[in-house]
Amino acid sequence: MKKTLLTLVIFSFTNSLFSQQIEKLDYCNCIDKIENNSPIYDGKYERNCNEKITTVGSFKNDLPDGEWISYNYKGGLISKINYSEGKFNGLLELYFMNGKVKFSGSFINGKKNGIWKYYNEKGTVVIDGEYEMDKPINIWTVKDKKGKKIVTQYDYANSKYILNEVEEKLKGSTLLGGVFLSYDLFIENAEVPIDFWDTYADLKYLARYQIEENSSSTFILTEENGKSSNTTITFSSNVQTDPESKLHKIEHNKLSKKLLYYRILKALSVLPPWIYKGEKETTIYIPYQVNIR
Known part of the structure; x- marks a missing residue:
C-alpha cells in the first residue's frame, strides 16, 4: 500500500513537471514558467530573473486572474494586484x-x-x-x-x-491635480520591466476615454501604429538604459508584450479621477520607447 502511494506521488510530481511550459529569456537571464502557453496562456505563472522570483500569478483563458505579486531585484514588493479574468477585482x-x-x-x-x-x-x-x-x-x-x-x-x-x-492645461475635461501630476504618476508606475530594460522597444498605445457628466470614466487601451487625430494628451515614455554595446536587438515575445500591456493598463487605471467639463471623449497617446534615439 505504501509503495503504491509513493508511486502515485512520484507520478503526480513528474506529470506536473512535464505540464509546465518554460520560456527562456537568456538576454536578461530570466525564465518564464507557465502551466500552459499554447494556444492560450492558462494556469499558474512564475518569472525568475537572476535566480530570484520577480513575478507570480495565474492566467485564465489568456487573461491575468487571481492575485499577481511582483518583486524588485532585492526581493521587496513592487505590487499586489487582484484580477478576475483580466479585470481588476479587489x-x-x-x-x-x-x-x-x-x-x-x-x-x-x-x-x-x-x-x-x-x-x-x-x-x-x-x-x-x-x-x-x-x-x-x-x-x-x-x-x-x-x-x-x-x-x-x-x-x-x-x-x-x-x-x-494648479494651472489647467486642458480646455475640456481634465485630470484632478493637473496633467503633469498624472504624467509623473504614469511614468513612475509604468516603469520599464527587466525583459525590456537592455533592449530596443518602440511600441505605441492609445487609451480612449469615455467621461460621464458625473465624472466617472472608462477607457479602452489598444496597441496602435501611431497617434490618433483627436489625441488630447501624450504620455511619452522614452528611456535610455545602458550604452549601445550592452543592448540586445531582440524581438519581444508574445508574453512579454502581454505583460507590458497590463503594466501600462495598471499605470493608467490608478491615475487620479477626471473632472467632467463638457467633453465626454478624449484620448491619451502613449509612445513607449526604450533606447530609441
Whole structure:
C-alpha cells in the first residue's frame, strides 16, 4: 500500500513537471514558467530573473486572474494586484523601493470602488478620495509632494473646486491635480520591466476615454501604429538604459508584450479621477520607447 502511494506521488510530481511550459529569456537571464502557453496562456505563472522570483500569478483563458505579486531585484514588493479574468477585482497595492506603500485602492469587477490613497516615500498621504463604482464622490484632496500643503481640492458632490492652485492645461475635461501630476504618476508606475530594460522597444498605445457628466470614466487601451487625430494628451515614455554595446536587438515575445500591456493598463487605471467639463471623449497617446534615439 505504501509503495503504491509513493508511486502515485512520484507520478503526480513528474506529470506536473512535464505540464509546465518554460520560456527562456537568456538576454536578461530570466525564465518564464507557465502551466500552459499554447494556444492560450492558462494556469499558474512564475518569472525568475537572476535566480530570484520577480513575478507570480495565474492566467485564465489568456487573461491575468487571481492575485499577481511582483518583486524588485532585492526581493521587496513592487505590487499586489487582484484580477478576475483580466479585470481588476479587489485590492491593488503598489510599493516604493523602501517597502512603504505607494498606492492603495480597490476595484469591483473592473470598477473603481472605495477609498483610494496615494503616498510619498515617507508614508504621508499626498492624494486621497473615494469612488463609488467608477464615480468619484465627495471631496478629493491633492497635496504637495511633502504632503503638507493642499494644492487642489475638488468637491465631486457639487462639481466644484474648493481650492485649486494648479494651472489647467486642458480646455475640456481634465485630470484632478493637473496633467503633469498624472504624467509623473504614469511614468513612475509604468516603469520599464527587466525583459525590456537592455533592449530596443518602440511600441505605441492609445487609451480612449469615455467621461460621464458625473465624472466617472472608462477607457479602452489598444496597441496602435501611431497617434490618433483627436489625441488630447501624450504620455511619452522614452528611456535610455545602458550604452549601445550592452543592448540586445531582440524581438519581444508574445508574453512579454502581454505583460507590458497590463503594466501600462495598471499605470493608467490608478491615475487620479477626471473632472467632467463638457467633453465626454478624449484620448491619451502613449509612445513607449526604450533606447530609441
